[in-house]
Amino acid sequence: MPDQLHIYNSLTRKKELFEPLNPPHVGLYVCGPTVYSDVHLGNVRSFLSFDIVYRYLCHLGYKVRYVRNITDVGHLVDDADEGEDKIAKKARLEALEPMEIVQKYTNGFHKIMRLMNIIDPSIEPQATGHIIDQIEMVKRIIDNGFAYEVNGSVYFDVEKYSQQYHYGELSGRVIEDMQESGRDLDSQDEKRNKIDFAIWKNADASHIMRWPSPWGDGFPGWHLECSVMSTKYLGKTFDIHGGGMDLKFPHHECEIAQSVAADGTAPVKYWMHGGMLNFEGKKMSKSLGNSILPEEMINGDSPLLDKPYSPMTIRFLMLQTHYASEIDFSNKALQDAEKALRRLTNALKTVEKLPFVEGKIDEEKETTIKALCHECSEHMNDDFNTAKTIAALFGLATQINTFKDAGGKVTGISNDTFELLKSTYATFILEVLGLKEESTGDQSVLNDVMSILIDIRNTARAQKDWATSDTIRNRLSEANIIINDNKDGQTTFEIG
C-alpha cells in the first residue's frame, strides 16, 4: 500500500503518484452547480468526493487553493447548443428576474453544503462575473484559427483542432464516431461540422441575459466558463480538475480543447471523475419518480423513505464507497449506515475518556493497532479510498471497545501507541472524513427525562410524600422549569 498519495488520472487512465506542479501549493478546480433548480443527491455526492480530496490534501500539509464555480448563465437545456438557457427558462416559468433564480438556488445549494459539512471552497466564482475574461478567451481562440463566427455566434472548430491535437483524449471518444452519431438539429446549419460547439451564442431579442461583445449581444457557451475561471485563479496549467463522470464528455473534453486552442497548453495535470448515485438499483430521475432531494432525505419527506436520515448518515453512506464507483442508496443501506456510524462515533467518545495504565506490552495488540492506524493513511493515499479507511477505523473501534469492556482502561500497549490511536481515530473521523458530531436530539431526550421525573413526583403525591414532590417542584423551578398539572390529569412542563 502506498505511503505517498496516488491519484487515478482519468486522462492517462492510470493511478499516478501525485506530484504537484508548484509544491506546497495545490490548485484544485471542481465544476459546481448550475443554479436553476435544487441540488440533487448525485451532485451532493460529487461535491462530497472533492470535499474529501480537499480535506486530505490539507491534512497532508498542502496549501490548497480550491475553486468551485457557480454556473449562472450559458448552460443550455439541450447540451447540443440548442434550446433555452436553463436559468432563463426557469425565470420565465417562475416569472422572476434570472438573477433571482440564481440567488434562490445558490442559497439553497449553500444550505445543503453546510448541512452536509462540506467545506466552502477558497473561491466560488460565478460565470456572469467573468464575461470579459470569456470574451477575451474567445478572441484568442479565433485569433489562433480554432473558431469561427456565424451570425453573431462563435463556434469551436473541432475538425481543425483535431488536425493538430487529440480531441477525445479524455473521453476516449473517436471523432469519426461522434460525427456519425451526432444529432441533426435545425439550426445546426450554422456549424461547419455537427461536432463543433458554441463558445459564444448570439442572443435573440427575447434573451434577457446578454452582454455586448465584438460579435454583437450574446452570452458565453457553457464549456467556456470553466476554462476561464479555472485558469484565471489557478494558472494556465494547474494540478487537479474534478467533476462528476457525466461531465467528462462533452464538458471536460471541450475545456481541454479550449485551453489548448487559446493558450497552447493542456490545462490540467490530474483529471478526476466521481461515480454516479442510484436509488434501490435505479438511476434517480424525476421521470422515473424515484428522485429524492437531499433536504427530503434529511426531513424524511418522501414516500420512498421509511424515516428521516441525518446529514452525517448520508455522508457516511456515501463515503463507504470509493468515490469513482457507482453507489446504491436504499432504506436498508441508510439504516445500516446509521448504526455503523453510531458505532464509530461512540468509540470516539470512549477513547477520549479511557484512562491509560502502564503495563506489560502485548506485542500482538501493539502491532495490530499501529498497523490499523497506518492503514488509515495508506488507504487514503491509494486514490482517496475512504471505503477502506473506514474499514480500518472499524478495526480501531473494535480495539477501543475491547479496552472498554476489559476493565475500562487502556493497558498492554505503549503510551505512544495509545496517543497514536487517539489522534489517528479522531483526526480521520472528524477532519479527514468530516463526520461531525450531530446533536442527539436534546429536546426529545429532555422530554424523556422529564417524563420520568414527573412520574416520580406524581407517585410521591399519590403516596402523600409531599417532601419529595415539593423538592422536585422547587428544584425544577430553580432550573427555570415550570410544571403544570392540567385539568385532564396530564402534567406538562415549560421552560422559562
Added chain:
Amino acid sequence: MPDQLHIYNSLTRKKELFEPLNPPHVGLYVCGPTVYSDVHLGNVRSFLSFDIVYRYLCHLGYKVRYVRNITDVGHLVDDADEGEDKIAKKARLEALEPMEIVQKYTNGFHKIMRLMNIIDPSIEPQATGHIIDQIEMVKRIIDNGFAYEVNGSVYFDVEKYSQQYHYGELSGRVIEDMQESGRDLDSQDEKRNKIDFAIWKNADASHIMRWPSPWGDGFPGWHLECSVMSTKYLGKTFDIHGGGMDLKFPHHECEIAQSVAADGTAPVKYWMHGGMLNFEGKKMSKSLGNSILPEEMINGDSPLLDKPYSPMTIRFLMLQTHYASEIDFSNKALQDAEKALRRLTNALKTVEKLPFVEGKIDEEKETTIKALCHECSEHMNDDFNTAKTIAALFGLATQINTFKDAGGKVTGISNDTFELLKSTYATFILEVLGLKEESTGDQSVLNDVMSILIDIRNTARAQKDWATSDTIRNRLSEANIIINDNKDGQTTFEIG
C-alpha cells in the same frame, strides 16, 4: 397616526406617503458590505433596519424585489480616489488571491446575517460581476459630456454637472464649500477640479484586479457599481434606496449624479438612511479600542462585555430605537433588552395556550386591546417606528399576563378580539420584527434535570429503595441515557 405607510425621505427631508412607482411591485436597493474585513456591528444595524423595511413591505402585501450588493472591487482605502483598493490591500497583507479575501469575508458576512435572522435579499449582485455594465455606463456619461479621461482614468466632471443639475441635493452640501474644503492630494492633478470623482481608474502594473476597457486596463470607481446594479435589476427609476448615514455623501450623492448624467433620470424616489451605533457613549472604532464584532458579542468574547448576548437580544436592542436615530449599546442596555425580550416571548407562549371563555364583554378591555393591536401597524406605518411598535406589544403582553394571572383564561372580550390579539401579537413579533424563538440552551436544562433525577436515585439507593433506583436506571436506559457511578462518588450520565 397614519393608516398608510409613510417614509422619511432623506432627499426631500420630509415624511411622505409611500406610493410605489409600479404597485404592487416595490424595488428596494441597499448598499451591502465591502468584503475586505469582518462585518461590524454598525453594518449589522444598517442591514437590520432594511430587513425590517423589507419585512414590513412584504407584510403589507407588496411584491418586493430586494437587491443588496457585495462590493468586491473598487472601494479605495482613501475615499478621495487615492490609495489602494481595500480588497487588493488586504490580499497583499494576507498573501491571498483577492477573490479568496472576497470569499472569506462574504461567507463570514452571510453567517452573521443568518444568526441575526436577517432575510436574504432577492438578488445579491457582486461588483466584479457587472464590469461590462459599468464600462457601458461610463461610456454613456462620457458621451453626454459629464466625464473626461486622463491617463486611462475617467473622472466625473462635477462642475459641468452642476451647471445643469443640483450636485448636493441629497447631502445638502454646497459645491463651493466642498471645493474649498477638499484635500489636496498628490495625484489629484489628473482631475480638473478636486471635487471630481473617479468612475474608472487606470490599473498600474501592480494592480491584480483589472479588466480591459476602452481606456486601457483598469477597474471601476466605487460609486459606479451601485448605480449600475440598482438600475439593472430595478429599472432606471426605482422606489427605495437605503444605506447607512455615512454613505449619504459622497457615495449616494455620486450615485444620483451618475444616473442623471448617464440616463437623464433621478434614480430613486425615496432615499432612506440608517443611524449610527455607539458603545457606552463612544463611536465604536478599532483605534479607540472599543470595537466589538457581532460574533464576539454573541460569544461574549470581548473584555468589554460582562457576558455573551444572543443574536435575538442584539436584534431586539437595535429595534428598540428608531432606525434613523443614533443608538447606544452597553452591557446594561443589552441585559435590559434580554429581560424585556423574554417578557415579550413568554407572553407569546402564554397567549397561544390560553383558552377562550365566552363571557360578558368588558368594554374598556375590549377597546384597549383593539387599540393596541392597531397601534402596532400605525407605528410601523409611521416611518417604520419599531420602537413604538415594541411599546404597543408590551401593552399587549401586559393584557395577556393579566388574563393568565386572573384564572388562566381569556374572558371579558369578544372572540374576534381574542383572535386579533393572538394574530397581531405573533405576526409582529415573529414576522415583522423577525424575533425568532431561540434555543433555550437545552443542554444546560438537561443537565439540571438529570442532576435532580440522579439525586433522587442516590437517595433511594441510600435508603435501600431498590425498586425506585432500578426504575430510574431502566427508564433512563430506555431513553438511551446511561448512568455511570464513578469511583470519586460522582454520578454522571451520557447519551447514546
